[in-house]
Amino acid sequence: AQxxxxxxxxxxxxxxxxxxxxxxxxxxxxxxYLFWYKQPPSGELVFLIRRNSFDEQxxxxxxxxxxxxxxxxxxxxxITASQVVDSAVYFCALSxxxxxxxxxxxxxxxxxxxxVVTP
Amino acid sequence: xxxxxxxxxxxxxxxxxEVTLRCKxxxxxxxxxxxxxxxxxxxxxxxxxxxxxPIDDSGMxxxxxxxxxxxxxxxxLKIQPSEPRDSAVYFCASSxxxxxxxxxxxxGTRLTVT
Numbered sequence: 001a002q003x004x005x006x007x008x009x010x011x012x013x014x015x016x017x018x019x020x021x022x023x024x025x026x027x028x029x030x031x032x033y034l035f036w037y038k039q040p041p042s043g044e045l046v047f048l049i050r051r052n053s054f055d056e057q058x059x060x061x062x063x064x065x066x067x068x069x070x071x072x073x074x075x076x077x078x079i080t081a082s083q084v085v086d087s088a089v090y091f092c093a094l095s096x097x098x099x100x101x102x103x104x105x106x107x108x109x110x111x112x113x114x115x116v117v118t119p
Numbered sequence: 120x121x122x123x124x125x126x127x128x129x130x131x132x133x134x135x136x137e138v139t140l141r142c143k144x145x146x147x148x149x150x151x152x153x154x155x156x157x158x159x160x161x162x163x164x165x166x167x168x169x170x171x172x173p174i175d176d177s178g179m180x181x182x183x184x185x186x187x188x189x190x191x192x193x194x195x196l197k198i199q200p201s202e203p204r205d206s207a208v209y210f211c212a213s214s215x216x217x218x219x220x221x222x223x224x225x226x227g228t229r230l231t232v233t
Contacts (some may be wrong), residue, residue: 005186016227033219034123035221037224042226043226043227043229044225044226044227045210045212046224046225047222047223052219091162106164106175107152107164109161109162111161112161
């Protein structure tokens with residue numbers, strides 16, 4: 001069974017502070033994919049990043065960075081110098097590899113972390 | 120490029136009525152997913168299709184729910200009869216049919232059943 005845990009329900013920061021969102025996952029698969037999605041107040045779900053379990057390199061995209069550690073089953077997300085526009089719910093998700101047509105695509109989402117950035 | 124298009128954006132209906140939610144996936148994507156989001160249960164996968172064929176509908180809550188994909192550019196999710204507990208945001212998503220392809224979500228349909 002797959003499980004994604006986002007223990008932080010809500011994080012409040014002041015603009016320009018850094019914020020780190022934790023994501024811990026459980027899976028029996030040896031290969032898998034991890035994702036982060038953003039859901040702003042307008043409600044849509046926006047894809048941010050995908051990580052293959054074979055690739056443990058950290059990634060940086062502008063003010064966003066991701067730290068994948070397979071040894072601790074974690075895929076944490078950091079927003080540097082937060083801005084009000086970063087206020088949203090952020091979801092971590094886990095997907096099995098495409099080894100069987102009945103399992104692929106079943107993204108298992110965490111409960112989400114609400115980030116509130118105040119000016 | 121057009122993203123996933125869902126209609127309607129909002130739907131308010133009375134208990135017992137039939138509700139039909141519509142989705143147009145991104146052109147070229149051959150996998151389509153229906154998700155439901157509620158405060159209590161978060162994001163749940165209801166059903167997904169590969170090449171218009173339903174692959175897994177184990178997330179469909181009960182027989183009142185049905186989904187179809189008559190062609191590569193259109194899918195419907197129907198609830199008949201609707202109940203207040205069906206109130207939620209329903210998302211459609213599409214992707215390429217290969218491992219790790221990210222899902223691209225529509226803006227969702229907010230359903231309220233009174």
